[in-house]
Amino acid sequence: MQPLSGPPARPPGEGLNAPPAAGELPLSTRQRTVLEQLITQLCSLTRQQGAEVWAGIKHDLGVKSGSPLLSRHFPAAEQNLNQRLEAATQNHATRQVLAQLTGLLNQGNNRQAVSDFIRQQFGQTALSQLTPEQLKTVLTMLRQGELSIPQPQQRPATDRPLLPAEHSTLNQMVTRLAAATGESGKQIWQSMLELSGVKRGDLIPAKQFPHLTTWLTARQTLSQQSAPTLHSLQAALKQPLEPEEQRSLTEYARQAWQVQPQSVLTAAQVQDLLNQIVLRRVERERDRELNDPRYVQPIFSPFAPVLDLLRPATGRPGLLFIALFVILLLFWLLV
Incomplete structure (x- = not known):
């Protein structure tokens, strides 16, 4: 008999090795x-x-x-x-919004304005307690200038000096500009004092803060440009030029520097033109304040009380004589 061909016999329960299931690969x-x-x-x-x-x-x-x-x-x-x-x-995204908000809080009265707003609107006292949507709302309103200090806490911008936060903001901007241009910080501050029209030892008034930040920002932006022009100078301003300002600046650049709108400006020309913008805006604000009825002082009339005294005395000669004597005495004293 021939032996049967095929694989040898295996113990019961021991079969061929099955391939692993697809999910086990x-x-x-x-x-x-x-x-x-x-x-x-x-x-x-x-x-x-x-x-x-x-x-x-x-x-x-x-x-x-x-x-x-x-x-x-x-x-x-x-x-x-x-x-x-x-x-x-x-x-x-929330961290980015918080970073942008933090950068704006040090400007002007923004910190107090934001604190008042979130306490009134959201019942919170810290930005970290706000939702992402609430943070975006605060940032948008702050950028658009829709947040302001309540009236009782405001101080007239025409009278008060710079707040510590405003001075700190200017100091940081001066430091960055000095690093970019190589100019000393002391020299930049001196230029700002001259633009503000304050005397040595006096404090810069808060109403100059927007003009100075515009001046510093524009100088910082233009220092990074290799070929600045009048067009790029105007684009660098935080507060755009009005049509009349634009015509005046173009005419000044042509007369003082023989500069056309497409001409490349030197560093000295850039600073002079920015100085002119700030000086003219400061002068325009001063004229507006002088013409504002709130700043007009009444004309002093020292004889008004005397004239009031003469009216009832005109019908009584004795009193009229006394009134005339008083007038002559006052005239003698004043002279």
């Missing part, structure tokens, strides 16, 4: 690429490292730290990363 190249791209985006928005994020995913999915992710883990891992990325994106 390691992550495919495409799956790993998708997860790695999401992790890269997440790391760019946070301070986390890639290995830390991988470990966090395994922890959330219940996978042991020493075990690899399998294909069946991919859907849950992708969803986990998308949720993390969405939260990180929102947090990043």
Whole structure:
């Protein structure tokens, strides 16, 4: 008899090795690429490292730290990363809004205005307690100048000197301009004092703050341009030129420097033209204040009481004589 051909007999219950199920295979190249791209985006928005994020995913999915992710883990891992990325994106946007708000708080009375607004509108006392949408609302209103100090807390801008926060803002801007131009901070401050028209030892009035910030910002912007012109100078102003100002500046540049709108300006010409803008705006404000009825002083009439005395005395000669004597005495004393 010939032996039967084929594989040798196996013990009962011991069959051929079956291939692993699809879900038990390691992550495919495409799956790993998708997860790695999401992790890269997440790391760019946070301070986390890639290995830390991988470990966090395994922890959330219940996978042991020493075990690899399998294909069946991919859907849950992708969803986990998308949720993390969405939260990180929102947090990043909120941090940016907070940073912009913080930069504006040191200007003028913005800090007090924002504090009053969020307490009245949202019942909060700190920016960190606001929602992202509330923070955006505050930032938008602050940029548009819709937040102001309540009337009882305001002081006349024409009388008061610079607030500490306003002085600090100017000092920071002077430092940046000095670093950009090589000019000394002391010299820049001296130019600002001359533009403000204050005497040595006097304080800069708060009403000059907008003009000085415009002057400093424009100088900072133009110092970074290799070929500034009249057009770029006008574009650098925080408060745009009015049509009459624009005509006057163009005429001044032509007469003083023989400069046309398309001509390239030197550093000296840029500073002189910016000085002219500020000086003319300060002069225009001064004229407006002098013509404002609130600043017109009544004409003093020292003889008004005497004339009032003469009216009832005109019908009584005795009193009229006394009144005339009083007038002559006053005239003698004044002379």
